[in-house]
Amino acid sequence: MNLELSQTEENYLKAIFTLSLTASKAVSTNAIAEKLETKASSVTDMVKKLADKKLVDYKKYQGVSLTENGKGIAVRVIRKHRLWEVFLVKHLDFSWDEVHEIAEQLEHVKSIKLTKELDRFLEYPTHDPHGDPIPDENGNIAHHTDVMLSSLQAGSNCVVLGVKDSSKSFLKYLDGLGIKLGSSIKIINIEVFDNSMKIELGDRIMSISHQITKNLFVKKELEC
Amino acid sequence: MNLELSQTEENYLKAIFTLSLTASKAVSTNAIAEKLETKASSVTDMVKKLADKKLVDYKKYQGVSLTENGKGIAVRVIRKHRLWEVFLVKHLDFSWDEVHEIAEQLEHVKSIKLTKELDRFLEYPTHDPHGDPIPDENGNIAHHTDVMLSSLQAGSNCVVLGVKDSSKSFLKYLDGLGIKLGSSIKIINIEVFDNSMKIELGDRIMSISHQITKNLFVKKELEC
DNA sequence: ACATATTTTTAGACTTATCTAAAAATATGT
DNA sequence: ACATATTTTTAGATAAGTCTAAAAATATGT
Numbered sequence: 001m002n003l004e005l006s007q008t009e010e011n012y013l014k015a016i017f018t019l020s021l022t023a024s025k026a027v028s029t030n031a032i033a034e035k036l037e038t039k040a041s042s043v044t045d046m047v048k049k050l051a052d053k054k055l056v057d058y059k060k061y062q063g064v065s066l067t068e069n070g071k072g073i074a075v076r077v078i079r080k081h082r083l084w085e086v087f088l089v090k091h092l093d094f095s096w097d098e099v100h101e102i103a104e105q106l107e108h109v110k111s112i113k114l115t116k117e118l119d120r121f122l123e124y125p126t127h128d129p130h131g132d133p134i135p136d137e138n139g140n141i142a143h144h145t146d147v148m149l150s151s152l153q154a155g156s157n158c159v160v161l162g163v164k165d166s167s168k169s170f171l172k173y174l175d176g177l178g179i180k181l182g183s184s185i186k187i188i189n190i191e192v193f194d195n196s197m198k199i200e201l202g203d204r205i206m207s208i209s210h211q212i213t214k215n216l217f218v219k220k221e222l223e224c
Numbered sequence: 225m226n227l228e229l230s231q232t233e234e235n236y237l238k239a240i241f242t243l244s245l246t247a248s249k250a251v252s253t254n255a256i257a258e259k260l261e262t263k264a265s266s267v268t269d270m271v272k273k274l275a276d277k278k279l280v281d282y283k284k285y286q287g288v289s290l291t292e293n294g295k296g297i298a299v300r301v302i303r304k305h306r307l308w309e310v311f312l313v314k315h316l317d318f319s320w321d322e323v324h325e326i327a328e329q330l331e332h333v334k335s336i337k338l339t340k341e342l343d344r345f346l347e348y349p350t351h352d353p354h355g356d357p358i359p360d361e362n363g364n365i366a367h368h369t370d371v372m373l374s375s376l377q378a379g380s381n382c383v384v385l386g387v388k389d390s391s392k393s394f395l396k397y398l399d400g401l402g403i404k405l406g407s408s409i410k411i412i413n414i415e416v417f418d419n420s421m422k423i424e425l426g427d428r429i430m431s432i433s434h435q436i437t438k439n440l441f442v443k444k445e446l447e448c
Numbered sequence: 449a450c451a452t453a454t455t456t457t458t459a460g461a462c463t464t465a466t467c468t469a470a471a472a473a474t475a476t477g478t
Numbered sequence: 479a480c481a482t483a484t485t486t487t488t489a490g491a492t493a494a495g496t497c498t499a500a501a502a503a504t505a506t507g508t
Binding site for chain 1: 312315316317318322325326329330332333334335337338341342344345
């Protein structure tokens with residue numbers, strides 16, 4: 001049995017990890033298949049293989065969950081993905097909607113020293129360009145302490161910390177509105193019939209839909 | 225037929241390219257097998273596939289050579305390999321004997337913008353950490369105008385520009401002697417019986433074997 | 449509770465890249 | 479030039495990852 005994991009195996013572990021975050025219990029075969037754009041039968045095969053390697057717990061028809069070992073590997077791949085995203089945006093002039101596909105390739109490069117040195121070079125960033133936390137060397141992830149913009153009341157002040165939906169189209173839409181990480185937003189009022197918000201961003205007033213406010217992580221400013 | 229090349233296919237093209245530089249005519253199946261540490265039968269299979277894709281010219285039993293197209297791809301992979309090596313040494317504190325394996329992985333990452341931006345970030349380097357020239361965006365490679373240290377006469381002054389053998393062991397040996405790219409060397413004399421050289425390096429005098437002098441590219445200083 | 453729908457697994461096939469062993473072609477030595 | 483050695487190709491097998499189609503298990507609705 002090969003100890004070195006293939007890119008495919010790493011991608012399955014990553015998918016199971018992210019699905020585990022929202023699913024309370026075991027992750028279903030179909031959910032993995034959809035996420036990885038493959039067929040359920042392929043997932044069954046791979047899941048058996050990962051179970052043989054003690055990276056997931058699996059009982060037929062009951063879904064899968066990561067073992068400690070499998071989780072560790074998934075998190076380390078995510079760490080690499082997010083570090084490379086920071087590099088691409090900070091040093092290579094990429095925008096936040098362009099980095100995902102490239103980071104998907106870079107995350108599989110194997111070298112512990114490379115990850116360590118990249119982290120140092122980037123000055124130990126804590127979040128990637130989408131506001132997602134970067135796991136530390138031991139695989140610990142900072143808890144999302146932020147809150148959804150949609151959960152705040154009219155009158156609140158907040159700062160944008162991240163996005164829930166990192167799709168290209170959403171990110172480009174935010175660019176168009178001038179919303180980026182660190183932007184300060186004041187909620188002027190909330191429409192009752194569609195939950196859209198009228199907000200103040202810098203010196204501009206604009207209206208953003210519920211769809212948007214549901215996908216923006218913000219930190220509420222304390223009113224002191 | 226898949227236009228996107230696999231990493232394996234790229235590695236075959238690269239191997240054929242570098243073998244072509246020393247072999248005057250077509251490259252033999254066995255030479256490729258040895259270089260890639262695989263079997264001749266595997267090479268035959270792959271070469272047929274590359275011929276179908278019009279990346280190599282191949283006639284049974286007569287060896288292979290790259291088409292213009294195949295050469296272009298090989299050179300672009302080499303360009304990426306060498307740019308990444310510069311990044312690793314210049315910004316991530318790697319030494320010249322550590323970068324090859326990692327660059328072997330990074331060279332297959334697909335993104336034209338990535339290569340372009342990396343080149344800009346590195347300030348358009350012309351040579352990698354071993355002194356090998358970096359092909360430009362159009363795939364043109366600067367000719368090796370340098371000469372082998374072993375070809376110079378006693379009394380000559382020269383500057384080290386590159387190494388022919390980039391093996392870890394050779395590079396570490398050079399580190400031990402204090403020889404690096406840019407080092408100035410004066411040849412004091414050459415032993416007749418074994419072609420070893422007594423040289424002056426900085427304020428030290430040392431003797432280096434023919435094996436070493438045959439593997440160091442240098443630029444001869446003009447005596448004016 | 450039982451028929452139906454959905455999900456998951458199995459069985460068998462395909463592709464890519466590899467291997468071994470044998471056959472075919474080419475090269476070499478005297 | 480001809481026997482022998484070497485190189486290269488062919489044929490058939492294997493492993494990883496995928497697929498389709500069918501079977502098995504689980505979930506759902508009335």
